[in-house]
Amino acid sequence: GKDDLLVVMSDHGFASWRRTFNLNTWLRDAGYLAVRQGAPRTNGGFFANVDWSRTRAYALGLNGLYINLKGREAHGVVEPADRAALVAEIGSKLASVTDPRTGTQAVTRVFRREEVYARSGFEDIAPDMIVGYAKGTRNSDDSALGGLTADVFEDNRTPWTGDHCM
Numbered sequence: 712g713k714d715d716l717l718v719v720m721s722d723h724g725f726a727s728w729r730r731t732f733n734l735n736t737w738l739r740d741a742g743y744l745a746v747r748q749g750a751p752r753t754n755g756g757f758f759a760n761v762d763w764s765r766t767r768a769y770a771l772g773l774n775g776l777y778i779n780l781k782g783r784e785a786h787g788v789v790e791p792a793d794r795a796a797l798v799a800e801i802g803s804k805l806a807s808v809t810d811p812r813t814g815t816q817a818v819t820r821v822f823r824r825e826e827v828y829a830r831s832g833f834e835d836i837a838p839d840m841i842v843g844y845a846k847g848t849r850n851s852d853d854s855a856l857g858g859l860t861a862d863v864f865e866d867n868r869t870p871w872t873g874d875h876c877m
Contacts (some may be wrong), residue, residue, distance in 0.1 A: 721734045721875065728874040730810055731867050732817045732844060733860045734770040740863060741804060743768040758857040764788060766803055768839075771857060775838030775851050776801070776821075783835065798823055798839055805842065810864050817864070819845045844877040850851035 738744035739752070745765035746752055758769065763779065763786035767869035770776045778794050783876045789797060802821035810817055819854035828837040844850065849867070853860050 720774045723875045725873055726846045726877050728849045728867050728872055728877070730813065730817075730849075731847050731865045732808075732810075733851045733854045733858075733863050733865070734776065734842065735854040735858065736860045737805075737808065737863045738768055738770060738776075738801075739859055741801075743801060744859075746859070752859065753861055754857075754859045756853060756856040756858040760859070761857075767797060769857070770842075770850065770854055772838070772845075773855050774842050776840040776842055777877065778839045780839075794839065802840060808863075810848065813847075815847070816845045817848050819843050846877055848872045849874050849876050 739746060743766070745762040747760050749760040750760035750762075757772055759771070763784075765788070766779050767789050768776060777784075778789050778797055779787050780791060780794060781791050782791060802823070805815075805818045805821050806853050808817045809815060822841040824834060824837050824839050824841075827841050828834050831837070837854060842850065851858075851860065851865065852869070
């Protein structure tokens with residue numbers, strides 16, 4: 712009716728998505744994710760050429776970053792006592808990454824698992840970090856599925872030009 716009020720809202724936000732950040736590629740280039748010797752530096756997904764015996768961290772999904780933790784992961788190499796320091800190190804480095812084309816930050820905040828999943832009962836299987844991408848930037852679809860690309864940053868050329876993951 713003429714006196715009705717219509718409110719349209721999103722429960723989790725939305726923003727333009729113009730640049731992709733290939734998180735697994737960044738982890739590879741920063742020395743946290745290793746490629747098997749003799750294998751190509753890129754792959755089509757599902758961690759096809761990852762050397763788990765030398766990988767300390769990997770990304771899966773749109774915002775999740777995992778430590779390759781001994782005792783939790785099938786081929787974990789990071790001692791549980793070293794997990795917190797590695798999370799802090801990677802988080803600090805991610806916070807300083809800038810897109811060379813735009814000059815803007817790629818990541819605005821990294822949330823430790825303990826900040827996000829406290830008292831949920833799933834802390835042991837949750838990502839070790841949740842990556843908070845800057846507006847206009849999102850993890851690539853390739854990286855979300857374990858893919859490695861040639862470049863860390865790329866233009867988003869998909870028809871999907873907006874997202875709620877940043």
